Amino acid sequence: MKASRPHGRAAWWFAAGLWLSLLPLASQAAMNFDPGQHDDVAALIDELEAKGIERSWLVDVMQGAEYQQGVLDAMAGAAERRLRWDEYREIFLQPERIERGVDFIEAHREAFARVEAEYGVPPEVVAAIIGVETSYGRHTGRHRVIDSLSTLAFHHPSRGRFFRGELLAFLEITREQEVDPGSLKGSYAGAMGYPQFIPTSYRAYAVDFDGDSKRDLWDNPVDAIGSVGNYFARHGWRADAPIYSEALGPDELPREVAFNQTQPPYETLEALAEHGIRPAREGEFDGDRRVIPLALDHADKTYSYRLGHDNFYVITRYNHSHLYAMAVTELAEAILAKWEGGA
Helix, strand or coil, X not given: CCCCCCCHXXXXXXXXXXXXXXXXXXXXXXXXXXXXCCHHHHHHHHXXXXXXXXXXXXXXXXXXXXXXXXXXXXXXXXXXXXXCHHHHHHHHCCHHHHHXXXXXXXXXXXXXXXXXXXXXXXXXXXXXXXXXXXXXXXXXXXXXXXXXXXXXXXXXXXXXXXXXXXXXXXHHHHHHCCCCHHHCEECCCCCECCCCECHHHHHHHCCCCCCCCCCCCCCCHHHHHHHHXXXXXXXXXXXXXXXXEEEECXXXXXXXXXXXXXXXXXXXXXXXXXXXXEECCCCCCCCCCEEEEEEEECCCCCEEEEEECHHHHHHHHHCCCHHHHHHHHHHHHHHHHHHHCCC
């Protein structure tokens, strides 16, 4: 006698119950990175094995990676309310961060002197980058990098390909330097160490600045200092050139001007003058000089006008926000003033 099959409402409940009973197993598979259960993870391992990295090591690492929904949530929330300039500035231009910047330079005087000699980047600028990123190594991130990058590489809805490249670079770096990937923590986006380099930047720009045959940005401030200098130099930093100039402009923001853009082409001073924007110091630059017109907003709905130069653009290669670049610049100015003042 054949077993009777459920039908009607009973059939629906039977199917739903079966699906629900399988859901924990399906979710468990989706929340791990075992190459035996995921073809895309296996493909990544195949690619790295072809480069000479042991398959058994790669399998162990990926099996130990854990899915983190919080990472995806953090990425989704990254486009938070845009802060005004005065709000953004207040975060980083605090007396404690300025004082710690001076202390950081004093503690690593020789490294900062070499950075300026070899790369042309002043100590206060390098210190300001590290100060903004991690408060001089105090806050380097609380997420395991392997978890963040694996989650983003295989689950991010639009940037999976980008983060797959970062995961590849991360695994290559840790294997080369014989570091346990599971021991390293960073930001939710996989940025690491004192300067918060993402893995591809780590691979391209990190330097062994203390001569110990390792490029260690996680625990070695000297390597971090040298690496930030190298990053800036490789992106076109000009020694002894200005970062920005103060400017004057109309009370009402000219809509015809593309302010705060961090990608060229930029405006000429001659073109900006047609809209009432000019350097605060007349005759400081030729009219055909191209600059980044900056309009920094304040709580009282007024604007401060500034003109970004080539070195301002270089800072935006580290982070494409004009607010970030301006905060780094003003923090550098504050550190220098306190350092020269004998603090």
